[in-house]
Structures are given as C-alpha cells and as structure tokens.
Amino acid sequence: MTAEPLLRIRGLTVSYPAAGAEILTSVDLDAPAGTTVAVLGPSGSGKSTLVAAITGLLPPEARTGGEIWFDGLALHRMDEATRRRLRGRRIGTIPQDPAVALNPVLPIGVQVAEALLIHGLAGRAEAGRRAIGLLRSAGLPDPESVAARYPHELSGGMRQRALAAAALAAEPELILADEPTSAVDVVAQAGVLDDLAAVTTGTGRTLILVTHDVGLAIERAEWGVVMAAGRTVEAGPIRRLASAGEHPVTRSLMAAAPHLRTARLRPGSAALPPARAQGRQEKRGRPAELLRLDRVSRIYPPAHRADEPVPALDGVSAVVHRGETLGVVGESGAGKSTLAALALRLTTPTAGRVLFDGADLAGLRGAGMRAFRRRAQLVFQDPYAALDPQMRAGDAIAEPVRALRLTGRSERAARVREAADLVHLPVTLLRRRPRELSGGECQRVVLARAFVVRPDLLICDEPASALDAAVQAQILQLIVDVQAELGLGCLFISHDLGAVRQVADRVLVLRHGRTVEEGPAAETLEKPSHPYTVALVAAAPGRRNPPPPAVSPAATVPPGGIHP
C-alpha cells in the first residue's frame, strides 16, 4: 500500500441518539491515491452511511465519532462551510439510483454544469459548453440534445452516465460511487463502469466503489473492504478476499457471487431437509408441456391518437414444460414483464394464443379461471411491494387458499404452516407484518404464498434482484428445490444472467419485444450466437472471476441475512 492514503478513516462511528440506533460501530478504511477500493457488504451493513459520513451529508440528528483524513485534512474537525467547498470540487459523489438522483424539473445540462458554477470554475455560458463536453466524454450520444432534455426523458443508463458526468464535472480527486449500477441494466452497467474506470485509472484519481455485487467489485477494484453490521470486518487486495477471505461474511459474500460458469443449481443441498429430499424423485415425470405461448403479440393502445401504437411484445413463442425452467432475459422494456402478464392472463394478447395445459387462457371464465389461478402463481421482484402492508405474513400466505376456497378454515392453518417450512420461514414470523420482516423473509413469504396452493406453473419476475447477493443465492436455491419438489414448470424472468444461468434449463433472449435467441441455458450463455446476446453476456459481471470457494451460503448466513 502506498505511503499516505488519500482517504484514511479510523474508528468511525455514526449513531442516532434520538432513535437509539448505532449504524456504524467502528469503521477503518484506507484508500491509496489512484486506486479503486470496493466497499462490500450486505445491505444494512452501513455502506451508504459510510459514504454520507465521508461527504459530511449525514442527517442533522446524526452523531459521529472517529477520524476521517482526506489528503491531510481532518474532515472530522472541519466546519460545514469549508467542507462544503470540498464537496463536488475535490470529493465527487455518484449516488445510487439515477431515477431519483437527478432533479426531475431541471434540464440535464444545468445539473451537470452546476458543480462548475457553484465552485466558480466557469461562467454560465462556459459551464454550459463544458457540460456538453462532459456528457460526451461520459459516453452519451448527441450530448447537445441530451443537455436540453429532462431526466424522465432519458433511459436509466443515460441518466446514470449523466450523473457520473455531473459528479466528475469539477474533476474531484476522490470519487465515491454508491451502488452506481444497482438500478441499471447489465449492458448500461458495463458502460458506466468502463467510463468510471477510464476517468480513474491513470488519472491518479481515487474511486471508492460501494456495492453488494461482488462480481463487479472483483472485476473493477484493487482493494476491498468488507463491512457487516456497521463495522469493517476484513480488508485487503480484492482477489485475496475473493479467494482466501477469512471472515465468514466475506466468504458467504464471495460464495454467493453469481458466476456464468457455475452450472445450474441442483436441488437438494443443505437447503432442503432430508425428509423432503426423497419425495422429490417420485414426482419427476417425463416432461409434459405446461405453458405454450403461440406467436403472441401485445400492442398497447397509444396514449394519444397522434402516436402510432407501440408493441410491447411482437410474435413471441415460448414453451414451458413441467419441472423445467425457462429463463427469459433482456433489458428492461424488452417485454419480459408483458410476457409474464400474458402467461398469468393479467392481460390478453392482441394476437396469438396462450395455452395452459392445452387450454386457451382467453376462454377462461369463473370456475375455470379460479382453477387456473390455483395452478399458476407469481413471484414478484420487490417482496415488500408484493405484500399488503396491513396484512400479517400468515394471512398473506393463507389468502390464495381462502380466495380459492381450497380448504376449510381448520386445514388452512396447516396448509400455511406447511408452505412456511417449505420455504424455511420460521412459524414465529407468521404473525409479523411485512415492515417487521427482512427482505429475504418477505421474499420467502411471497414464495410461500405462491406455493401454498401447490401450483403447477411458477412465474418469477426478477425474484431476487432486489436482494443481497447472499440472500439472493438462498432464494434461487429455494426456488430450484421447491420446483423439484413439486415438479413445477417455471418461467424465470431476469436481467441478471448469472441468476438465470443458475436456475434456467433453457433461455429465451428478448429484445424490443422480439425473440432474439433461444436455446439450452448452458450453450446460449457460454457461446451466444446472436450479437445482442454476445453483448449481454460480455457485459455481465463476474465472467472473468475465479470459481468460488465451495461454501454453502445457507450454512454461514442466517436466513434473511442481516436485518435492515
């Protein structure tokens, strides 16, 4: 490690006396100039608080302790005014979600130029010109028009680039990137990170990359710092942490990292109690066709007469067999969710047919409809949003049973409990409301709600992408297990190729509502033929990573990981 790091943190603590909460208990961190340091850790480990502490943008009620040295300056003793002059000028920040980090009512150009104006580095006109330059160098096509546009008129990727441009406008030496890509598509993600790499490497700038995506960290950073429950538990060269991490949190993180090379998860493993492990074999029948989408199209009527209708899905065909998983990948807007909605008959196709067990869904009414509802279930992306905040976990799980009149009141409880331990959800949690549960637990509740009716078809819309890597792995494993257990057909929608690779038998690559490529998961993802697929795969993080240490995630981290 070089002589004096640009950023040195010692024994940093952050607490909220009013709420009686201690978010950071003890954080040490060294960021050598000109390097990229990855701050890793499950959500709730205090990563974002750390960033806020460095920039000095903690909420007023927060109390801090410890030392933060930046280029010889004692930030922890500095008054607000002086510190403000550092922000944006010498310490740049790239916040997490580009969707909300840009002011919706100001043009992009203005927001990019702002730092220049604030720090008097340029006059209005000059700043405007340089903003356009910054946007160009951030890799945005046609920067002039982008500068004139408003955030909502840009795609997620473009927004993220614009944010980066804004953060880098005043050419700060230290750049704090807080989950810079968690909300962006893989392709865009890769682009943004490449740009960041471009501005850091060689320019002597220091990048602090806060992320829960280990694959990404391993790929982009030299150093790694692992945080858990508000303290730094391990630090060192990232590769060493990856291959020979000592702290259990480190190891579970690394283990959970998605790898394109890893084969499809096998059912069983510690996740499933032996009792069920046997039952599994019998249920395996020869794969019968369960769901067939036959050249379906869905065209949404234009919001205004003047615009031409926009197809969300255009002549896509797909088949899901019993016990098999079809992965659907593609950027957002590719039509993935529409596909799910069609398969569940939440909408009807404008062309083509959707057949479930040979029956056309379009014809379903009353009883037939309810029967279908029992057999096809949905798992959502955001578990919190998927649960009624007013409803206890148990009732949520019981709901389909009640709604579909599957059993009497007496059995219902039994069914719920059964579903609960099928997803390893402690019965004690059934009385809680969603906001009292962790993300992982919530997702388990959602799964339980799906499984309680013993469905034949499970449709997962980004089931794990909102979760920590560690929890993600557990959920994926769970899905695979239960699928085997119940012989489910599964439609697995995700933009996370790693995840898809782990659960899917076959994949369907969508783009702009059209099928780009389809085939067995392994081949398609390892030797993609279509250029778009190639790009996707190339962009996916973790493809150059070493295979993980053989550690079972479920063993080391309590279900649900650390509570937020």
Next chain:
Amino acid sequence: MRLGIRRPVRALAIPAVAALILAGCSAPSEPSGGSATPRPGGTLTLATDSDPGCLDPHQSPAAAALLTGRGVVDSLVAQDPGNGALVPWLAESWTVDPRATAYTFTLRTGVTFSDGSPVAPAAVKANFDRIADPATKSLLAAGMLAGYTGTTVSGDRTVVVRFSRPNAGFLQAASTAFLGLQAPASFAAGPQATCRTIVGSGPFTVAEYVPQQRIALARRAGYRWAPRFAAHQGDAFLEKVVVTIASDNGVRSGSLRSGQIDAAGAVAPRDAVALEREGFPVHRREQAGIAYSLFVNSVKEPWDDVALRRAVSRAIDTAQIVKTLYQDRYTRAGSVLTPTTPGYLATSTQPTATEAARMLDAAGWPVGADGIRSRAGKRLSLRWSYVSPAREQRDLLAQLVQQQLRAVGVEVLLDPAPVGDVIASQSRGDWEMSDISFLRADADVLRTVLQSSAGGRPPIIPDGTLADALAAGAATTEPAVREDSYHRAQQRIAEQALAIPVYNPTYLLAVNKAVRGIAFDAQGLPQFYDTWVDR
C-alpha cells in the same frame, strides 16, 4: 329611517297628509367655542346603514333613497319640520277642490333643473305621468298617486293634477321626495339610468354613486329657491356630501370615533350612549307613524280569543325592553301610533305579569308540567317569524319577549328567516305572531298597512269595527272628524289587543363637534342644506 322601505317589514311604508307636527326633536346643545357663523365649503362624510339600491325616489321605496334624494330633488310643496305646515316651494300657491280630486299648482318662476331646463308645467306633468306609468315599476310613489287620471297644463305657470277618487293625502305626499320633480330629459334613458343618477332642482347634484359603497353629492351653484323655513337661502354651505354605506353599527360608530367620518346615521342606542359619553353630539328625532308593535293573528285558533291576546299584551314588559335594549333612547310606545303622529291617543295600560297570568288561568289555560300552558293537549304557543338579519336588536327583543311570555306560561317559537320568506308567509296570511314598525306622518297608515287586503294579502288586522273607523278617517279632509275616528280606531285596537305597541322608533344621528346646522326634514331624515363644518 322609518320612511319607506329598506327590505322587508318597512315594506309597507307610505307617506301621507301631515297634519299635526312632529315635536320631540331634541337637538343637543351646540358645543360652545368655534365660530357661530356658518362657514361655506368643506365636505361632510356621513355613514349610513343601507344602500337605496336605486337613487330614484320615483322608483325606489327605500328610505335611503330619500336621504340623498331630498338634497337633489325639490318638491312642489314643502312640509315645515317645525310645525308640519305645508308651505310653498316650487309651487308658490295651490288650491284643492272640496272632493280632493283636483289640485291646482301655480309654479314659482326662474327655477331650473341642474341640467338647465326650466321647472315648467310640462315638467310637472312629465313627472307625474312617469310615476303613474307601470313601466316605471314605481314601488311606492305610484301608490301616492292612487286614482291619478292625469295632469293638465293650463297656462305657462299652472298645472292641474286630477284624481278619479278623493286623494286627501296627495298634498303632503307631494312634499316628499317620492313625488319630487326631476328633469324630464333624464327620463329618456329609461328607469335603469335614473337609478344611477337623478337630475333635480335641488341644492345638490349627484356626483357619484357606487352601489353598496357610497353616494357623493356636490353643491349646485346658483340655488335660489330653498323653502322658507330653511335656516338660510342661496347655495348650500357644504361643497360636498359623501354618504358611505356601512351596514354594521359598530363600524359606523367606530369610524366616527376614529375620525374617519363626520357623522354616523341610524346609530344604535347603546352606541349613542357611549358616543355621548365621549362628547359626540347625538341628534335625536322621534318618528311618526306606526310604533314598533307586535301583532297576534286574531283569526288563528286559539288567538281569536280576545282574553288570550289581552293577557299576552299585559305580559310584555315594554319598559324593561326599552331600558335593556335601547337605554331609553327610544321611548315606550303608548299606542299603536307614535305620539308625534296626528290623532295619537295614549291607550296602553301598565303591563303586569301577575295580572296576565290570572287572565290566562281564567281563560282556561292551566300551566303544564313544563311551565307552558295548555288546554286539551294543545300548547299555548306562538310562532314568530321575524326578519334576519334583524336591525335595532329586534332579534334580542324577540328573545326577551320570548322569556317574558314564558314567565306567564306562553311559549314563543322564534323563527328568524330571510326577508323573502317572512314576506311570503305574511302574504299567505300564514303567521301567528309578527312585528311591524312603520313611518308615516298620518294615522291613515293604520288603514293602508293593517287593514288593506290589496294583492290578495289577508289584512294584518281583520276587524269590522276598526275598518269602519279607519274608512271614516280616510273619507274626509276635516281634521276634527279624522282625529275622532282615529281615536276610536286606537281604542278599538287597544281593547281588542289587536296590536301590542312596544317602542317609538327614533332616528339617532351622531356627529363630531365640528358639524353644525344639522336639520331633519318633516319625515325625520337628516338634511344637509343648512349644514356646515366648523374647521
């Protein structure tokens, strides 16, 4: 301002022959110091309580229209507020035929309207014809010309006004601004226009009228024909009179205190007391006509029983009312007519609750458990629908009466309602108790207000004996006969308890010390021709 109507109950006002005269004008002693000789020039700002809505006295029945109208239009004859005598004004002489159906006026010469046109016989004809014309929608003045058949111009100075039936009231009526003379040229623009501005021969002209806000009068130069009883001749002293409208009592007196205005009209008695205490002169003028009285519908069961009506009238302690609500600035009514009305006869007896209670017992209405009398399961109660928002604290008066009657076991159900509803129910005859006050300097008011059943409205007092007495009074111009018949009328009303007189309405005008020469016209409204400001 009793004369004319502001909204509902004063609805029914008609001026008439003045006979006897309005005493009881107690002008406060003019403050000592300051110059005694009138000083021309200056502006008088006065706050009054209501907006006429229409300035033209030919159309508007509103007293407010007179307050300003009087200064702008002159009349053929003038009524001396001192002794009530009718004296020459625009007409220097006149004759009336015995049947009171033809009035011949000889006009004064050299009189011009402010638009320059002469006050000539043709103008007189134009005025009366216009008033009588239904298109004018005259709500009051037309009534004063009841039986009008036309005006004939005979010679360059003489006109004859003719009626199909005796109209003894016409001469006095002609002295009011309602029948004042306006410049015929101004009629051309139609009734709407004269609502906004009127052109007369008076000492002032309308300078500005902003409805609901203010009316400004400007002095007219070259005014030479003031009635003889005026304190001076020639142009008015004041250069300008600004009448602002403030319906809220507190606002008027408050504004006077804070020096925002020179004079506050229609001051509430309690404010008057306070203002006097603070040294503001308060001019007081008791008005003629029907005193503020309560009426019990004598055709409605069980109030057709005179005993009950008598009991009620005995139970109402008017002394307490005037003391509590009007600080004795208004006096107790002694009869359904006010003392200043010709033919007034004091009839009222001392109220005593015990007596009233006894009478009710005798009438066979025992007191029930809840303190209310009842007979055969029917409670002895009166529904009283009065106008809200009320003026002169009549809402409080109602509540006080309610308590007084409750004390003797009579239940009063108060039902304050918008003007419109009150009038509607009155015209349907669908009322048990109601209240009226009403200005007019002639006892004939009893006939026109309480007896008339015109427009299908059932009379407020349907009573044969009374009707005869009033008819007799109206049929002749012979003072002795009239007085006698009106005395009989009042006696009849009192003995039958057909009306319960409460107080004599009184106009209170508070001014600051600088204001001098305030005068009231015969109708009891302040006039500003002689007024001047000592500053």
Next chain:
Amino acid sequence: MRRPRPGDRSGIRWRMLRRRLYAAVPVLLGVVTVAFGIVHLIPGDPVQIMLGTGGAFVDPEREAALRQELRLDRPLPDQYLAFLAALFRGDLGQSLQTGEPVTALIAEAAGPSLALAGTALLLGLLLGAGGAVLGQLTGSRVLRAVLSRLPVLAMSLPAYWVATLLLQIFSFHLGLVPALGSTGPRATILPAVTLALPLAGVIAHVLGSGLRTAERESYVLMARAKGATRTRVLLRHMLRNTAVPVVTLTGTTVGSLLGGAVVAETIFGRPGLGRLIVNALQHHDYPVLQGIAAFLGVTMILISLLVDVLYTYLDPRVVSTAVWR
C-alpha cells in the same frame, strides 16, 4: 423508452390543453344546470317577494304581468332551455330586485371581489411561502418549531372572528386603516389579511411538509454533494419540485376567495360577489343566483385550465405524462 421529441414540448402542451378544454365542457354544462336546479328548488315565490316591497299597492294584474315578463309562469323545462339559450348569448337575464342586467351586477361586484381575492392571494402566498422557506432555512430549533405550528393555527381561526378583531384593533383603536370606503387599496388591507391568514396557513403547511419531504430526496443530497449551499439547494432544487401542490391549492382557493368571502365582505361592508349571493338568496333573486353560479363555475374551470398550463412549466414530466401515459 418512448419519449417526446425535445422540440415537441409546446406542441404537446397545446394538445393537452385542448383535451382539457373538451373535458371542461360537460363540467360547465353541469355547473350551470346545478345552478339552475338549486336556485329553482329554493322555496318561496320571487314575485310575491318583489311585490311585497310594494306593500299595500299590489294589484293582481301587475303580479300576473310580472310573472309573465319573468317567464316564471312557464314550466320548468322551458325556463331551463330559455336559460341555456340566453346564457349562450351571454345574457344572464335581469335582477328581480333592481331589474338591472345580471351581467352588469356581476361585473360590478366582480371588481372589488377580484381586487380582494388578488390581494389576499398575494399576501397568502408571501406569508405562507415565506414562513415555509424561513422555517426550512433557519438554524434555530425554536423558530422552526414555531413556524411549523403556526400554519395550523392560522387555519383554525374563524374568519368572522379574525375580521372583527382586526377591525377593532387596526381601524378603531389604532386608526391605521379605514373601516369604511369599502374599496381602495387601504380599505382592502384588513379584509385581505382576513382571507390571507388561513390561505397562508394552508400554503405554509403544504409547502412546509413538501420541503421536509424533498429534504430527503436523493437529488437534493446530490446537489449538496456538488457543494451547493442550503439556500441554493432550497431555491434552485426543492422549491420548484414542491410548487405543484401549492399551485393546485392556490387554484382551488381562488373560487372560495371570490365567492366565499361573504363573511369578510359582510363585516367590512365591502361590495362583492359573496354579498351579492347572500342578498340574492334572501330575495330569491333567481337570475342573479344563476348568473353568479355560472360565472363562478366558468371562472373555476378557467383557473383549473390555467393551473394545468402552469404545471407544464413547473414540472416537465406533466407534459410527457399527459401524452405518454
């Protein structure tokens, strides 16, 4: 990602506006119909009341004539159609009381009403926004606490009470402003304050909670991360984002300022629509009531259009969502 061509903005704005206009038509019709309906449900006979003021001199022929002249003898549907037809010609009929054209009466009353409403609106915005912004910027906990409670207090005070007190204190005791003269800038102050207080409260409340919400938005943090001062963040970033609900409120308030100022108008003896209404109600002056109702309805609709347009300037998203929903 579908998005409007950048240049297209104003075009979109007008398309959207047109759509709103179409939508306004049925509302307008409804408004006048409701007006007509309510007015004719009011019990009591206007002719009786009109002639009532004529006292003893009503004769039946004149009553009938009047009835005919006022079309009150026709069946209700006819009256309704006649009303609509006249309305279409911009003719609101004549007052039963004074016989003046209703349009004239409204025009007359609208003047002072607008003056009052305008002043009150301005005051309310200044006080409200000022309070909220100050509360946001101030460092002192006390001031912040006070400023966060004042709004609700201001909203809770009955108008008639405030008005009466103001009158007593400022006009009679201190003699600072005239109680009379009804109009004119100085006489408008007190009634304006009366109306402005609750309005200021509402605005401060909405803006305040809006700002407190915006404070946590990550674009605000981003702005501060660029080194912006609190003031800059507030003025440049937060205000415009929180403006929308305030504009909405302001828009909806205008109506009650115009027609609902009855209390203030009564106490301060001001002319205005509010008093015109109450007076008309008391005298069953159908045409006036209908007229005012129609007038206010139209005004409100126009205002909501104006507000919609304002949105499109305040918040670019509106433009797109209006079309790309």
Next chain:
Amino acid sequence: MTLLAALQRRPDAPRRRMPPATLIGSGLVLLTVLACVVMPDLLAPHPPDAVAPDAALLPPGHGHLLGTDELGRDLLSRIIHGSRLSVLVGAAATLLALVAGTLVGLVAGLFDGAVDAVLMRFVDIMLAFPALLLALGAIAVLGSSPTRLAIAVGVSNIATFARLVRGDVLRVRTRPYVMAATVSGVRPAGLLLRHVLPNIGGPALSLAVLGFGVAMLESSSLSFLGFGPRPPAADWGMLAAAGRANLAEAWWLSTFPGVAVAITVLATTALGRAAQDRLAVQ
C-alpha cells in the same frame, strides 16, 4: 374545502412525531368539549336563556366567568350549551361527507372508464363551487335548522372526500400486492374489503378528524351569516355574530365564542395529524 385538501398527508411525507404535550393538551380540550356536549346542564353555572336585564353586559368576572350579554345571560353557560349544536353539527356533517365521499371515491377509483369519468365530472362540478356557497345554496333549499345545517355542510364537502379517497384508491390499486391478490384468485369484492379498504381506511378516517374541524369552521360561519339554529339556542358562530353588535362596549361577547371554535378546531387538527402519521399509506 381546500383547507382539508391541504391537510391530506402526502404519501411520501416523512413521519413527524408530535410532542406528547401537544397531544395531551389537545386530548384534554376535546374531553372538555365533549363533556360540555354530553352534560351542559351540569357544567353551566347558569341556565343559558335566563335573562337578567339588570346584569346586562357585565364584563368577565363578577360571578360571570366570561361576562354576560345584552340580556344579562351568562356567556359561559351559553357557550357550554352552544357546544352541543356546534360540535354535533360539525360531527354529523363530517360523517355525511366521509361516508358519501368515500363511497363515491371508492367506486370511481375501482371502476375506471365511464363510471370513473362520470363520477369525477360530478365531483369537478361540485368542486367548481366554493364550499361555503354550496352550503348556502343547500341551506336556501332545505331551510335552516341544525340538522339541515349539518346536511348542507356535509354535502358541500362530499366532493373533497371523494377526490382524496379516489386518489388513495388509485395508489393502492396499482400496488403489486393487489396484483398478487388477483393472481391468488381474490375476487373484486375481496380486493376491496381485504386490501383496498384497510389501506385507505386509516388515512380517510384521520382525514375525517381534520374534516371535523373544517366542518365546524364552515357551519359556524353559516350560523354567523344567520343561517344557524333557532334562538334562543345559539351555537358558537351565532354567539360570535350576536356579540359583534356591541363589540365596542363588550369585547368578550364575540371573542370567547371565537376562541372556543379556534381551540376546538386546533385540538382536532392536532390529533387528526397525529393519527395520519400513524395510519399513513405505506
């Protein structure tokens, strides 16, 4: 009714904990008011209608805590008795507005398309009139009595509730958990009862608490304009109005009734907002 609209809690607003002192204070105020409503005769030192001309316009003190009016009636007693009218009218009006408004809002929010369009137009129409005006109109039609006053005020506020409730319904409706319920085979009625209502009920109720204050202000304004209950009974608005006649001599007459209204509204508003934060839509 913009006032109420303003008091609606923004779904994304940060929760603010109200100082317990404020809550306790408000609670006490409301308890006192409630006591007055329930048992005025026990609390009032004098009968409200007993006139005593000799004791007219006594200033506060002298055995009359809040002084007396022109007829020598004890103001405190009249205020205490007036509470019943004021509060009950306010409450009834709010209840009416809440129930009717919620109904309209729910229907509009749940059935999009024609139904929604029509209902919302209707709401727009009502909103196009100032609330006080609607109430005045209603009064003119119904005639004035406490019940009718309540109806008038209630009716004039239906639209606002409908608007606000519809907004919540739409927000809740689009939440994934409702879609999830649909997938689970829950029927529309079920969605309404098990998901929509529980999630909008809280906010709507707390809004109603705030609405009560607003309704009281409005109804007292109406009585102030002379559309109130029959004398001698008087609610607070009427008392304040009556007091104005002699304000110069007797400031207390219109001051205290006004204060009564103000603090009651303040208290309910405080509690209402506390409730809002508890029950806010997640």
